[in-house]
Amino acid sequence: MTRPGWTxxxxxxxxxxxxxxxxxxTAEGVAVEVRSDSSLLGEARRCDIFVPSGAAxxxxxxxxxxxASEAELAQLAGLHAPPGDDGGRKA
Structure with missing residues (x-):
C-alpha cells in the first residue's frame, strides 16, 4: 500500500x-517509514524504506x-567512548 507524498x-x-x-x-533529520509486506516476526523479511517525496x-x-568506518560504527553502537572521553576516569 502506498501513501501519497511518500517515496x-x-x-x-x-x-x-x-x-x-x-x-x-533520522540522524540527518529525514522522516522515515519502514514498511514490510510480511506479518511474520523475525529478522529475515523484505522491508521498504519510505521518506517524504520532497526529501527523497x-x-x-x-x-x-x-x-561509516568500523570505529565510527563501534562508537555509534556505544562500544567505545568518543576520542578524548576518558569515561570519567582521572589519569
Whole structure:
C-alpha cells in the first residue's frame, strides 16, 4: 500500500538493515517509514524504506555517502567512548 507524498528509496531483505537505514536517515533529520509486506516476526523479511517525496533526493544522497568506518560504527553502537572521553576516569 502506498501513501501519497511518500517515496520508496530503498528495499532491504532484513529488519536489521532497515533499522540501520532508518537511524542513519533520522540522524540527518529525514522522516522515515519502514514498511514490510510480511506479518511474520523475525529478522529475515523484505522491508521498504519510505521518506517524504520532497526529501527523497536528500535521503538517497545520504545513503550514497561512504559508509561509516568500523570505529565510527563501534562508537555509534556505544562500544567505545568518543576520542578524548576518558569515561570519567582521572589519569
Amino acid at each position: 520508496c528509496i530503498a528495499s532491504v531483505t532484513d529488519t536489521v538493515s532497515a533499522e540501520i537505514l532508518r537511524r542513519r536517515l 533526493w536528500r535521503a538517497r544522497a545520504i545513503l550514497d555517502e561512504d559508509p
